[in-house]
Amino acid sequence: MRYKSQKVAYWFFGLCMLLLSLQLVYGFIMAFAHMGFDNLHAIIPFNTARAVHTNLLVVWLLSGFMGAAYYIIPEEAENELVSVKLAYVQLISLALVGVIAIIGYHFNYWEGRKFLEIPRPLDWLVVINVLTFLGLILVTLFKGKKQTTTSLVLTMGLVFAALLYLPGMIWFDNQTMDSFFRWWVVHLWVEGVWELIMGGILAYLLIKITGVDREVIEKWLYVIVGLTFISGILGTGHHYYYIGVGKIWLIIGGIFSALEPLAFLAMALFAISMYRKGEKKHPNKIALSWTLGTAITSFVGAGLLGLAHTLPQVNMYTHGTLVTAMHGHLAFWGAYGMIVFAIISYTLPNLTGRKLYDSFTGLLAFWLSTIGMLGMTVAFGVAGVTQVYLERKVGLEFGDVQTELQVHFFILICCATMFSTGIGLYIYDFIKYGRPNDEALIEQSL
Amino acid sequence: MLSKSQARAFFLGGTIITFVIFLGLSWNSLSNEVPKQTHVxxxxxxxxxxxxxxxxxxxxxxxxxxxxxxxxxxxxxxxxxxxxxxxxxxxxxxxxxxxxxxxxxxxxxxxxxxxxxxxxxxxxxxxxxxxxxxxxxxxxx
Missing domain, CATH: 1.10.760.10 (Cytochrome c-like domain)
Structure with a gap:
């Protein structure tokens, strides 16, 4: 760490750990309900657990991205963060809005719009919060000495993510319109601007870890984010196949979705080749594992498993089944969960001054969580494909099919336990690092 | 070999072109298709x-x-x-x-x-x- 103000990142990462732990609890509640044990129905019905589970995911990932920006931008721009105080205010208000929203979900205070359940009055607080964050980042960046491509791509991703939140705040009477614009937020986030954020963080990590020349890495960063937008923007069409808009989207969505894995493939090849090319052997093995891990897992989860059901002919049968949950879990974990873990693993030794570079628990955390999530993906996939055949092809009743699927959720819970053990070990390491301190300041950061 | 400025042009150009097409298709869907298909x-x-x-x-x-x-x-x-x-x-x-x-x-x-x-x-x-x-x-x- 080269700038004192970078320390604020630590607390955003701490919030990540806290919210992720809660997210897991609600995940288990849902998995047990799928198995037939919905004993908590009276207090936490499925729709509450579901809204909490997905919203916690969004908030902890955003908190991770913000922490990453607070760490990366001062260093790239060679400038202290303009106001550390405001950054702490922003952190606390982010946590508060999240907590209020989640408590509200337990008392029927929400909007039933998948992923965007936060009620509109609270949306305005989110807007103020994000504007504060962007203000801090933008002023720090443009008052700084340098505006590197990495920091510009990262910032551009954050600005667009904020702008794209707005279409989700418009009221529509027509369910089709509502859905149409909801995807402007959700799809253009996860298959568009979030990939810019991911690309920016990944480029930063590769520059630091592999020591490959910045110019080379940033050139390929442009190619990757170019591929992301060229395929991802029109790829939104795969959400428009069957919601009440025209058939043109079957063609447009089908073709461009098929190109979407290319961006992730490029990301994976990019990370691996830079690693092989790099002469510097950075001692932080854990950060290296997560960095290569995110590049590869996102290709499988977001790229390939997405492609598995974006062809319109396939999606006709898989749309609205557990197949979506199969893709969703590995995609979010591989692309976004793991990149946040990568940046946390890289920054922790620099923030705290403790060099726990190669701990056994750290590596175990990586393997248990990643293999656990792969196992969960297989369990969801088996359940999903079975559901598709029994319900959509053979025509059995929804409820009868769900009873047949219960056994797969037992396997899911086993794998989720493995995943959670990995997360638990990661959090154990996180706590063991201790707090960030000024003694960790160095002239030239590793 | 691809230069950094070419890579940037690919990114910006590709993004702008696909986004304009996306807006056009969206406009068409919302003004022509949705009213008919959803029986407004x-x-x-x-x-x-x-x-x-x-x-x-x-x-x-x-x-x-x-x-x-x-x-x-x-x-x-x-x-x-x-x-x-x-x-x-x-x-x-x-x-x-x-x-x-x-x-x-x-x-x-x-x-x-x-x-x-x-x-x-x-x-x-x-x-x-x-x-x-x-x-x-x-x-x-």
Whole structure:
């Protein structure tokens, strides 16, 4: 760490750990309900657990991205963060809005719009919060000495993510319109601007870890984010196949979705080749594992498993089944969960001054969580494909099919336990690092 | 070999072109296709009220509609056609959790009026032209 103000990142990462732990609890509640044990129905019905589970995911990932920006931008721009105080205010208000929203979900205070359940009055607080964050980042960046491509791509991703939140705040009477614009937020986030954020963080990590020349890495960063937008923007069409808009989207969505894995493939090849090319052997093995891990897992989860059901002919049968949950879990974990873990693993030794570079628990955390999530993906996939055949092809009743699927959720819970053990070990390491301190300041950061 | 400025041009150019096409297609969908395919002439105040009830109780948190939602409870786009008004009303007004095959639904205990609004919404959405979704089971004997 080269700038004192970078320390604020630590607390955003701490919030990540806290919210992720809660997210897991609600995940288990849902998995047990799928198995037939919905004993908590009276207090936490499925729709509450579901809204909490997905919203916690969004908030902890955003908190991770913000922490990453607070760490990366001062260093790239060679400038202290303009106001550390405001950054702490922003952190606390982010946590508060999240907590209020989640408590509200337990008392029927929400909007039933998948992923965007936060009620509109609270949306305005989110807007103020994000504007504060962007203000801090933008002023720090443009008052700084340098505006590197990495920091510009990262910032551009954050600005667009904020702008794209707005279409989700418009009221529509027509369910089709509502859905149409909801995807402007959700799809253009996860298959568009979030990939810019991911690309920016990944480029930063590769520059630091592999020591490959910045110019080379940033050139390929442009190619990757170019591929992301060229395929991802029109790829939104795969959400428009069957919601009440025209058939043109079957063609447009089908073709461009098929190109979407290319961006992730490029990301994976990019990370691996830079690693092989790099002469510097950075001692932080854990950060290296997560960095290569995110590049590869996102290709499988977001790229390939997405492609598995974006062809319109396939999606006709898989749309609205557990197949979506199969893709969703590995995609979010591989692309976004793991990149946040990568940046946390890289920054922790620099923030705290403790060099726990190669701990056994750290590596175990990586393997248990990643293999656990792969196992969960297989369990969801088996359940999903079975559901598709029994319900959509053979025509059995929804409820009868769900009873047949219960056994797969037992396997899911086993794998989720493995995943959670990995997360638990990661959090154990996180706590063991201790707090960030000024003694960790160095002239030239590793 | 590709230079950094060429790479940047690829990124900016590609993004702008695809985004303009996307906006054009979206505009076409919203102004020409949605009114026809969703029969906006049938979108009455009661249907809108039904949608409001649908949203404020997060029905999508268990069910799916237009194939979007949570996969814990049945897809409801065609439920009006499948179950009919009487069945739906019984479920919506029930004071105890509706639990076919053991999987429980929250007992909303809606009033007659609220149930009618929701039924109007479900009837309207059932008539939407969804390009063939949900598919007819084709392995059924």
């Amino acid at each position: 002439e049938n979108l009455t105040a009661q249907v809108v009220q039904g949608k409001h009830i649908w949203e404020s109780n997060n029905c999508m948190g268990c069910h799916t509609i237009l194939g979007e939602g949570a996969y814990y409870a049945p897809e409801l786009t065609k439920v009006y056609e499948r179950r009919g008004e009487g069945y739906i009303k019984t479920v919506l007004t029930s004071k105890t959790p509706w639990s076919p095959r053991g999987r429980k639904m929250v007992a909303y205990g809606f009033s007659e009026q609220e149930a009618n609004d929701m039924i109007a919404f479900l009837k309207w959405i059932g008539e939407t032209d969804l390009n063939g979704f949900p598919p007819k089971p084709n392995l059924k004997k």
